Amino acid sequence: MQEEKPFEAVYLINKPYEWTSFDVVKKVRNALKIKKVGHAGTLDPLATGLLIVCAGKKTKSIDTYQAQEKEYTGTFVLGSTTESFDLEREVVPVADPLHLTLDQIKGAVAELTGDILQIPPMHSAIKVDGKRVYESARKGKTVQMDPRPVTVSEFEITRCQLPEIDFRIVCTKGTYIRSLARDLGEKLQVGAYMSKLTRTRIGEFKLEQAEDVLKLVEKIKKERE
Template sequence: MQEEPYGEVFLIDKPYQWTSFDVVKKVRNALKIKKVGHAGTLDPLATGLLIVCAGKKTKSIDSYMAQEKEYTGTFILGKTSESFDLEKEVTDVSDPSDITFDLVKSAVAQLTGDILQIPPMHSAIKVDGKRVYESARKGIEVKMEARPVTVSEFEITSFENPEVQFRIVCSKGTYIRSLARDLGEILGVGAYMSALRRTRIGDFSLNEASQLTDLIEKIKARQDENL
């Protein structure tokens, strides 16, 4: 009897400062197969749920990527950076001490629902066949078009000026760093994202995810048993 082609889905809590491809490469090397990919990039400075598909399950990547995402994290008011996170140097914009919780809630309301969003220059989007972050790193300005996205929930879980803690539920293609930029622009003081964690993709929860080191050990142990 012929065996079914191998296919598996891994839920991983992506480590801080790892790229999504770093995680894929680690899983690929452990599995010793070529067909491994992830369903939705997380920036190196973000952590949280990363879906990695192997074998025949790579055919499901697009369907996982299309599902809504949930994030938690922190915005800092009064400062910004070229990348709208900690990847680039943070600089002062304006004193945010007069910003109240009501002003933040009002700004958040403007960024909730079906909105048009301009992706950050330091992103993996392709324009004219090139990743825009590659152009950004060379100091080349690329015109970014606004794209429709849906922010179905934008909850402020805590506000201690200048720190804004949030929970966001959004559609595929939404950049949380761009929401930081837009929040800072609406409030007139600038803002950047200092922390981000993806907690859900569709029905998949971060609570179900494995630490990468634990997962690799399990894969290797399983392969040793099959030798």
């Protein structure tokens, strides 16, 4: 009798708005009825787009997928900011951005392109002293975080209709797009936050290849029956 091969699979999923990355993993795990399921790179709940989910033996490849180049599109809003630099927290006005020219904005963008040092946002899943920093942030505590080297190989403004600007960014693992919003707002002295984010690519894998999570779950259940 031939021995059954250990299960292995990689799923490309379009993470829905307001779902956590773990919500997606949990759905796939429950459908597969196996414990070894994980994702290769967190997307914030208010972000959408490509999430790679590995199951069974393929969970050993998670680090490889996580290390690959990422591409994002989205929208920054100039003139205001939030504590989380996205729409998770209340929007606070900073300064009127309508005097800014496209050249001024592109100049600030150029300073945030290439090899840069970036401080992660307080509302992030990074661990400091064994605790997630967002847990401290939600309790009103400030955690000291050191700047981290990241590479933003492409930072393109695709639409400028102030106070909104649309962007396309290609970057390395560990780059926080919310931090780029914060830093851009500081350079322009008007504040900024991210109102929309979609991950369009991880390495060679593209969002167009991704499946709807609920449709995928139904397909998995039928295959596993």
